[in-house]
Amino acid sequence: MAAVILRPEKELRVKEGHPWVFKDNIARYQDVIGAGEIVNVLDSEGEFIGKGYINPISSITVRILSWDGDEKIDQDFFLRKISSANDGRRRIIEARKSLGMGEEEAYRVVYAEADGLPGLVVDRYGDYLVIQILTLGMEIRRDMILKALIDIFNPKGIFEKSNPKSRLPEGLKPVVGVLYGEVPELITIRQDDMTLLVDPWKGQKTGFFLDQRENRRALRKFINPGDRVLDCFCYTGAFSMMAAKRGAEVLGVDLAERAIELCYRNAKLNEVEDRCSFEVDDAFDKLYDMDRSGERFDVIILDPPAFAKSQDAVRAALRGYREINTRAMRLIKEGGILATSSCTQHVGEGTFLNMLAVSARKAGRHLQFLDIRSQPWDHPIAPNCSETRYLKFVICRLL
Structure with missing residues (x-):
């Protein structure tokens, strides 16, 4: 399998769990075919550390998706990871409801590196999802991400707001528009005793x-x-x-x-x-x-x-x-x-x-x-x- 081998003086941070491999961390490349493919990250002795997607033009050359050498980065991977992230949020929401604190219909489902999915942000606004894809590795797996989101949430609509400047170093142009279903110009959410408008089309970030x-x-x-x-x-x-x-x-x-x-x-x-x-x-x-x-x-x-x-x-x-x-x-x-x-x-x-x-x-x-x-x-x-x-x-x- 394609791999990057780290410099001995640069490998400790990654071994300790940081998911980013910078260009100057890499001693050499092994059988790397192209941008976006999954590669193993190996230490200077050739031992496995993790696996992730590569983008040679980015200063963050590899972003690690898994620390398990046997795990496949496929459709089931995204279904498991997004489900796990959402289950964690729902557990907290249900606990809050049991304390009389009410439903939380607007929340972040996936927070990139913190949920083991670097380059992906997913926000839920009631029946709608707004996503940001920030890296090439996630960009070429958009269809897998979309299918997982539809399977988990069955939303009325999914909107993509991938327009941050952070896409530019990845060689990506902005993408803004509806990915699935229909998404209104403004989404209405309830938060505590307030009714609030979310502006996915023209607003900042994902609209709120x-x-x-x-x-x-x-x-x-x-x-x-x-x-x-x-x-x-x-x-x-x-x-x-x-x-x-x-x-x-x-x-x-x-x-x-x-x-x-x-x-x-x-x-x-x-x-x-x-x-x-x-x-x-x-x-x-x-x-x-x-x-x-x-x-x-x-x-x-x-x-x-x-x-x-x-x-x-x-x-x-x-x-x-x-x-x-x-x-x-x-x-x-x-x-x-x-x-x-x-x-x-x-x-x-x-x-x-x-x-x-x-x-x-x-x-x-x-x-x-x-x-x-x-x-x-x-x-x-x-x-x-x-x-x-x-x-x-x-x-x-x-x-």
């Missing part, structure tokens, strides 16, 4: 940010009726709807006109139009202008996009995080709440917390960390793949 679901629930208990809440980078307003349902007066800000349009539609669906307003604006500029005009809020929510897409961008990203958090802290009333987030894997939790402490000093405020959180149970973290841990969410009190 499932990874902040538990953080919204955590923040809810820090918001009181009558509070004045500012939701920056609000996207389609899930945090805003939560706050408005709590009886708060909410202002949401986002640069995307489409997102703000859906904020207003969500507010109408949830019958909170009288407590919500939304503006198309740059959050940095808006915070600066409101500080100059003397505006103050009980709660500010910051959920910016990833400021660092690579390790090289971390320094600039931290400047951005410091600036946005410092500006927000200046606007928060004494004893008020800042809920602030970072969704880049390149900024660790310790670095993020230190940045917040520095921002508080710059703002002339004292800071208390009330709740330090991460991503939810449907975005599990693989202990041997630190890249699967990316989300930081911190609830702070400003004094």
Whole structure:
């Protein structure tokens, strides 16, 4: 069978369970035919470590799918892996239901490396699935993935949103469209006491940010009726709807006109139009202008996009995080709440917390960390793949 043999000084990380084999980890190739094929990964002594798909033009040359030398990467493999991932989520959902916490109709079914399926993301929105295929190895196995999803879920429709820039190093173009059945322009989901719109066709990611679901629930208990809440980078307003349902007066800000349009539609669906307003604006500029005009809020929510897409961008990203958090802290009333987030894997939790402490000093405020959180149970973290841990969410009190 085709194989790659690792350099002795580069093999330990892979032996310890990291599923990525970089180009400079490889000493030599053995009988490799073409991109996308399954190859064995061998150590420098020729001993089996794992097997995965290869893409010679990618810096991540092999992504490991199995650590079992006898396992076949075929239709049954995808059926087993996706079923196992979904069963794990359903176990948690059923436990939550037994505690009276209700059904969870929107959740991540497959989270790439964390579920042993690097290059594949599957999100479930009720009767619909939205998938992202991020690598060549998964691209050429799309039919296997599709069949497995249909067999497991029998969905009304499956939508592919494979448009991240991460496809470019794999030699892949964007793919966006319906793979199976029919998928409406907007999908409606229920989450707690909210009705929310998912925008698979034109929205970010798969149309909704499932990874902040538990953080919204955590923040809810820090918001009181009558509070004045500012939701920056609000996207389609899930945090805003939560706050408005709590009886708060909410202002949401986002640069995307489409997102703000859906904020207003969500507010109408949830019958909170009288407590919500939304503006198309740059959050940095808006915070600066409101500080100059003397505006103050009980709660500010910051959920910016990833400021660092690579390790090289971390320094600039931290400047951005410091600036946005410092500006927000200046606007928060004494004893008020800042809920602030970072969704880049390149900024660790310790670095993020230190940045917040520095921002508080710059703002002339004292800071208390009330709740330090991460991503939810449907975005599990693989202990041997630190890249699967990316989300930081911190609830702070400003004094």
